Amino acid sequence: VNEASQAGQKTNFVLFPLGKRRFALLADAVTELARPDRLHTFPHTTPWLSGVLWRRGEIVPVCDIAPVLIGPDAPERKFYLITRRKGGSSGEWTAVPVTGECELATSELLPVTSTLPAYVCGVISLETEIVEVVDLERVMATEGNA
Amino acid sequence: MRLTRTEPRRSISKRVEPVILFAIGKTTFAIAASAVDEIRSLDGLASCSMSSAYRSLRKVKFTFERSKKNYLVVDANLHFHTPPTQATRILVLRNSSVAVLVDSIDRMCELTAVRKLPQAFTGEERQWYRGLTVVEDKLVPVVNPQAFLSKAESAVALTEIAARVAEEAKKVLTAKGAVSA
Numbered sequence: 001v002n003e004a005s006q007a008g009q010k011t012n013f014v015l016f017p018l019g020k021r022r023f024a025l026l027a028d029a030v031t032e033l034a035r036p037d038r039l040h041t042f043p044h045t046t047p048w049l050s051g052v053l054w055r056r057g058e059i060v061p062v063c064d065i066a067p068v069l070i071g072p073d074a075p076e077r078k079f080y081l082i083t084r085r086k087g088g089s090s091g092e093w094t095a096v097p098v099t100g101e102c103e104l105a106t107s108e109l110l111p112v113t114s115t116l117p118a119y120v121c122g123v124i125s126l127e128t129e130i131v132e133v134v135d136l137e138r139v140m141a142t143e144g145n146a
Numbered sequence: 147m148r149l150t151r152t153e154p155r156r157s158i159s160k161r162v163e164p165v166i167l168f169a170i171g172k173t174t175f176a177i178a179a180s181a182v183d184e185i186r187s188l189d190g191l192a193s194c195s196m197s198s199a200y201r202s203l204r205k206v207k208f209t210f211e212r213s214k215k216n217y218l219v220v221d222a223n224l225h226f227h228t229p230p231t232q233a234t235r236i237l238v239l240r241n242s243s244v245a246v247l248v249d250s251i252d253r254m255c256e257l258t259a260v261r262k263l264p265q266a267f268t269g270e271e272r273q274w275y276r277g278l279t280v281v282e283d284k285l286v287p288v289v290n291p292q293a294f295l296s297k298a299e300s301a302v303a304l305t306e307i308a309a310r311v312a313e314e315a316k317k318v319l320t321a322k323g324a325v326s327a
Binding site for chain 1: 266
């Protein structure tokens with residue numbers, strides 16, 4: 001995020017829909033958009049994790065951030081955005097359920113105002129909308145129910 | 147019903163581990179077969195509720211006696227914070243005074259690999275599970291038997307039970323004394 005926020009530098013983002021709103025992740029962190037897969041669930045106490053996927057021989061935790069970003073009435077999630085986040089020595093894949101198809105955008109990362117939630121690491125200004133860029137680590141650190 | 151190991155354990159290769167698959171609600175779990183001493187029915191259980199200050203001891207719901215030794219029965223639903231289910235079996239853990247109440251025993255199988263729990267999981271599950279394994283395309287958590295009740299917690303609970311038994315015996319003796327007087 002720091003590298004991306006250098007003044008005037010354009011960066012690639014993946015825009016993903018959650019209900020009627022769109023959010024963005026840094027494109028470097030996203031590896032693919034996947035169709036719904038079998039969700040394996042088991043008891044745990046970590047907030048926002050809904051289970052794990054078994055994809056290509058890898059265990060991928062599923063982090064459902066919709067309740068944090070748009071509240072409890074989020075519509076059905078249709079796809080998984082597979083992202084690479086910190087965790088372990090070489091990073092860890094994490095699947096983020098989203099409600100529709102994603103889009104690639106190139107824009108300048110603008111600094112956040114103090115009124116935005118702590119998980120917003122910047123905003124990007126598109127033709128018709130301002131999109132919040134989400135820091136997945138900070139979303140997962142948000143207090144919530146497992 | 148009692149299912150007790152009668153045959154000596156086979157030597158196993160480092161990469162293959164026999165496990166017992168059991169269910170609690172809709173979730174299937176695996177536990178190392180070497181960690182289980184016996185699978186029992188619910189016969190002979192005595193209800194108990196721990197008044198101890200140890201919050202974690204609230205999951206001990208029953209006790210039973212086997213070979214003059216008291217065992218503490220942990221309700222797996224309370225351990226895993228899951229809704230109540232219909233328990234029908236007890237897994238008696240090896241080399242401990244702990245047993246676990248579970249819904250059913252599925253079967254035994256052999257694991258070739260236990261994969262680490264992803265780092266994204268940061269809660270109590272890091273103690274509960276050794277990792278995850280794949281059984282017929284299904285990811286199954288492999289439980290850590292020591293996590294059900296620590297040795298310190300077991301010692302506290304057994305001491306509390308012994309104190310209660312002594313108190314009951316004292317009451318009986320006092321009552322008998324009063325009757326004979």
